[in-house]
Amino acid sequence: MKHFLLLCLLCCSLIAPAQKLRKTDTASGMMEKGTKVGVWEYYAYTRDGSQVITQKYDHSARKLLFFRPFDDVTYPVRTPPGAWARARVTHPVFFIGGDSELAVYMSKLNYPAAAQSQNVQGRVMVTITVDTLGHASNQQVLLGIGSGCDEEALRVARNLPDEWIPARIGSRAVESKIDLPFTFRLQGR
Template sequence: MQAQKLRDTKYEKGFLAKGQKTGVWEYYGYTPSGEKVVLQRYDYDQHRLLYFRPGPDITCHTEVSPGKWSYVRPDQPPLFIGSEVALAEYTSRMVYPPAAQAQNIQGKVVVSFMIDTLGHLSNYRLVQRIGGGCDEEALRVARTLPEQWVPARMGRRAVAVEYELPLNFRLAQP
């Protein structure tokens, strides 16, 4: 029997075995009033999403049938395993380009990529740019995201979607 270690933080709870997540994990978020709520429940042994807390309705560019794409609201949007909190942790690794800082460039860069029916990422492209090296940095960060996505679903079937990831560049106020 291998030793398991419980990880219980503000945002996640589950067991680790040899440094890998195992069994069912819960991922948490907080309501505006500060109430702790379960955002996702994921079974790492079965590689299966057990529960997700519905958020706002999201319209995605979705492959509704082979080769036919349309903007629709999937029954289940694509989900980053660990919730938006974990996704934000990865995107916080952006490095503000010195050229952009020197030119006081701030704003939002939007990177689009496809999440296929298996949760794999591809076709990265810039949808909204601000320059100064920020666009390249946003694209670099998007390309380093781990492939821990649960694909979108229409009914019982997984569907490919084009996902738009906004990344904000803000200079610290003196």
């Protein structure tokens, strides 16, 4: 019996996939073959420098387990007849991993040469529609600064991974919009 148990343990260790803990300032959880698995915690920092959990997301079950409460404001949602209206939501659209994970992708801006030569700086606001399944579409520039910056912000917004958690009213997912700011700032200015 003892040899059988040892053999079972040996087989299980050979068959079980290798999982490694990954921990950064903004997230922690298990990785398996380069993919996030199980429950991950995502962090942010408060104004006083304290680290707080902003999300707990189960990547295996693809389910949001916890989110840090947000301000009680209204968000644009598509109502049943198909019109857009502002409504209070149980939770708004989230990017899996929170703002710190989203910032990794949003920072992939290439500063347009025309904007550099004309010293154009500022913020481009892009709106994205997230459907009830968490897929992003209909990316549009709401507020632009020109000189190629609007097009570059739109390019990055369209290439964000489909890692969205749809907004909810009660237990029902709803189509909603999220506005993303893309900042163009010249170095040393």
